[in-house]
Amino acid sequence: MGEVELRNVSYSFGDRVALEDVSFELDSPFFCAVMGPNGAGKSTLLKLMLGLLKPQKGMISIMGYDVPREANRVRRLIGYIPQVINIDHRIPMSIEEVVAMAALSRNLPPRIVTGEVRRRVREALELVGLDDPSAQFSELSGGQRQRVLIARALVGEPRMLLLDEPYSMLDFDMKCEIADLLYRLHRDRGIDIFLVAHELSPCIHLEPTVILLNKRVYAIGRAGEVLTLENLRRAYPGLTEIPAGFILGEDHG
Amino acid sequence: MPLDLLLLIYLSAAANGLLIGAISLPLIISRSILFALTMTHSILGGAILGVYLNEVLGISLPVPVTAFLMALILSILVAELSERIFSEDVSIALAVALATTITVVFSYLLAKASSTGLSLAWVYVAGTSAVATLGDLQRTLTGLVITAPLMHLISGEIKYIAFDRDGAEAMGINTRLYRYLFFALGSLTASILSMSIGVLATHVLLAIPGAIAVRFFRRRLFAASYLSATSLSLGGYALAQVMNIPPSGGIGILSAIAVIGMVVARES
Numbered sequence: 115m116g117e118v119e120l121r122n123v124s125y126s127f128g129d130r131v132a133l134e135d136v137s138f139e140l141d142s143p144f145f146c147a148v149m150g151p152n153g154a155g156k157s158t159l160l161k162l163m164l165g166l167l168k169p170q171k172g173m174i175s176i177m178g179y180d181v182p183r184e185a186n187r188v189r190r191l192i193g194y195i196p197q198v199i200n201i202d203h204r205i206p207m208s209i210e211e212v213v214a215m216a217a218l219s220r221n222l223p224p225r226i227v228t229g230e231v232r233r234r235v236r237e238a239l240e241l242v243g244l245d246d247p248s249a250q251f252s253e254l255s256g257g258q259r260q261r262v263l264i265a266r267a268l269v270g271e272p273r274m275l276l277l278d279e280p281y282s283m284l285d286f287d288m289k290c291e292i293a294d295l296l297y298r299l300h301r302d303r304g305i306d307i308f309l310v311a312h313e314l315s316p317c318i319h320l321e322p323t324v325i326l327l328n329k330r331v332y333a334i335g336r337a338g339e340v341l342t343l344e345n346l347r348r349a350y351p352g353l354t355e356i357p358a359g360f361i362l363g364e365d366h367g
Numbered sequence: 368m369p370l371d372l373l374l375l376i377y378l379s380a381a382a383n384g385l386l387i388g389a390i391s392l393p394l395i396i397s398r399s400i401l402f403a404l405t406m407t408h409s410i411l412g413g414a415i416l417g418v419y420l421n422e423v424l425g426i427s428l429p430v431p432v433t434a435f436l437m438a439l440i441l442s443i444l445v446a447e448l449s450e451r452i453f454s455e456d457v458s459i460a461l462a463v464a465l466a467t468t469i470t471v472v473f474s475y476l477l478a479k480a481s482s483t484g485l486s487l488a489w490v491y492v493a494g495t496s497a498v499a500t501l502g503d504l505q506r507t508l509t510g511l512v513i514t515a516p517l518m519h520l521i522s523g524e525i526k527y528i529a530f531d532r533d534g535a536e537a538m539g540i541n542t543r544l545y546r547y548l549f550f551a552l553g554s555l556t557a558s559i560l561s562m563s564i565g566v567l568a569t570h571v572l573l574a575i576p577g578a579i580a581v582r583f584f585r586r587r588l589f590a591a592s593y594l595s596a597t598s599l600s601l602g603g604y605a606l607a608q609v610m611n612i613p614p615s616g617g618i619g620i621l622s623a624i625a626v627i628g629m630v631v632a633r634e635s
Contacts, residue, residue: 164537186539194537205530206396206581215527219538223520251530266534 117142117274117306118163123172125158132158134330136172140308142273145300145320148310149341150327151350156310157197159327160276163308164194177273190220193267193305195277198259203252209262210235210247216266238265242295257288264295275299277309281316289316314341372499379499380604380614382507383560384597387572389515390556392592393522393549395577397529401455402550405445405462406438406557407570412469413437414491414561419473422484431506431558434491438554441466446546494565494615503563510559514552519589525549564600568615571622572599582629599625 118140125133133155140146150156161167162174165185174181179188193216210227213235218225227235235247242261251262260280267275280296281289293316299305307322314324314337324340326333326349333345347353394400417433420426441462448458477484528535528542536542560569576596584591603618610617 161533166533166536189537189539192537194534196531196533196537200533201531202398202529204398205526207526207530211523211527212530215523215535215540216538219535219540223524225523263534270538 117144117177118308119173119175120163121173123162123169123174125155125162125167125170131329133162136327136331138325138331138334140306140323142306143300143304145297145307145322146309146325147314147322148308148325148327149312149314149349150310151312154312154328154349156312156327157278160194160278160308160310163276164189164192190270191273193264193270193272193275195260195263195267195275195280197278198256198263198283199279201259201263203259205252207251208247209239209244209249209251209254209265212251212262213238213247213266213269216269219270234269235265238269241265241268241299255288256283257291260284260288260292261295264292264299268299272305274306274308277307279311280309281311281313286316292316293320375501375504376499376604377601379504379507379563380600381597382504382511383563384600385593386507386511386514386556386560387600388576388589388593388596389511389518390553391573391575391577391596392580392588393518393525393577394553394573395581396522396588397525397549399525399529399549399553400574400577401459402442402445402553403557403570403573405441405459405466406550406554407561407566407573408463408466408470409438409441409554410434410558410561410569411491411566412466412473413558415470415473415477415488418484418488419477419480422487423477423480430487430491431562434561435554435558437466437469438558439551442550442554443547446543446550490565491561492565492567493613494561494563494568499563506559507563510555514556517548517552521545521548522589563614564603564618565613565615568603568618568622571619572596575599575622575625578629579625582632595625 121137123133123136136159148156148159158167162169163176163181165181165188168182176188177191181188214227214231215225217231217234218227239245239247242265244258244261244265251259254262280292284292296307297320300307321337324335324337325331326340326345328349332349333340343356346356394403413434413436414430416437417428417430420428420433421430445458445462448461449455453461474485474488477488524540524545528540528545532542557569557573564572576592576599579595580588580591599618599621603621604614605617606620607614607617
């Protein structure tokens with residue numbers, strides 16, 4: 115059994131099918147990027163892997179745990195980084211508040227930030243290249259916000275990071291910086307990376323394992339093997355040729 | 368006015384202020400103030416339903432209890448609808464429409480069946496007279512003892528859930544439990560306050576102290592919320608006595624001045 119295994123997983127929101135008969139297996143160590151168009155079920159896949167949604171059909175196992183039954187155990191081993199766009203930046207939160215909650219989430223309220231927690235927060239921030247825990251989250255750039263969310267995931271010392279569109283709303287240089295940061299965490303700290311994105315540009319040079327998804331898995335393997343016109347046509351209906359910048363992202367288009 | 372009665376009035380006003388201060392800041396920082404709209408509309412509907420049950424059907428269910436239950440049920444309805452089907456604003460609009468329908472229908476039935484029922488229900492719109500009773504003070508203090516410690520305990524989580532709900536759930540925080548507890552405390556506070564200062568003043572007051580704290584202070588936000596809520600409440604009662612109007616009127620006038628002050632401060 116692989117570190118991550120999905121077998122015949124299906125999920126629908128009412129009549130709308132999000133995922134259908136999805137199966138794949140990944141062995142650690144992996145740096146995996148799931149690619150697919152909008153509405154392909156990428157975020158749903160992450161929520162199923164975290165146990166935030168339960169599959170209506172099929173089986174999901176992560177690190178030997180049956181996710182729907184043992185979601186709390188799985189979440190202790192995984193750091194989740196949601197889409198920045200889903201975060202309400204209007205809520206007044208300091209970086210320390212954002213990151214410390216992850217360190218305190220296993221405690222019962224009141225969740226008090228102790229000196230030990232502050233030290234762990236500082237260490238996590240150093241790993242992602244940030245140094246001022248008192249800064250307000252709302253005042254940070256897109257790239258810095260992404261780094262804070264990665265630091266929040268790291269403070270729990272996870273074995274795997276799940277990232278939802280980590281490159282969205284960033285300029286190309288920033289996307290590359292985030293991709294390189296993820297790769298360093300993978301290489302130096304042995305953290306498995308599983309990210310979903312609708313473009314691969316920033317991380318394609320890192321040679322990730324690519325899963326081509328549009329409600330079902332169309333291909334899985336090394337980028338060069340998966341990103342063929344034939345496979346892309348199946349996952350992206352209406353595509354006649356690979357446009358410049360399609361794989362490399364809009365910024366290179 | 369006798370000194371002991373005056374003391375009772377201002378003790379009640381101070382207790383009201385502290386109760387508001389405890390709930391106002393979490394409502395503002397979690398951007399849940401529209402939930403307060405649902406709560407206050409529901410309290411009005413629940414209170415009129417309660418008066419109808421008492422006066423017409425002879426069911427002796429305390430009116431504050433029906434008001435609290437209605438606010439709690441409709442707040443949870445909003446939470447469930449916005450989680451499953453609609454956006455939050457549509458869910459709030461639906462709950463407010465439902466609460467308004469209950470208010471209108473039972474007001475009509477009450478007016479037909481009882482000559483005094485509507486005036487009893489009116490207490491929930493405008494609040495009681497400026498004369499506070501020992502019962503008012505006891506009720507508010509009970510609400511304060513329940514609400515304030517629990518709000519301090521969960522306000523960090525409430526804020527975090529508003530900031531990043533998926534992230535909070537992924538960390539294992541039971542977002543539904545916290546939200547329901549928050550709504551229960553909000554409904555309890557609003558139903559207690561509505562009896563003394565009325566639904567309209569309650570709605571205004573739930574928003575302003577938290578907004579003042581967030582607008583003008585970077586630290587000790589709870590202290591700022593308590594201080595501004597208590598000042599508005601005490602000042603409102605004093606103004607009401609001077610102008611010979613209900614306390615809700617005095618609080619409303621002071622609150623309007625506070626809002627204008629915030630706008631002016633923002634512009635300058």
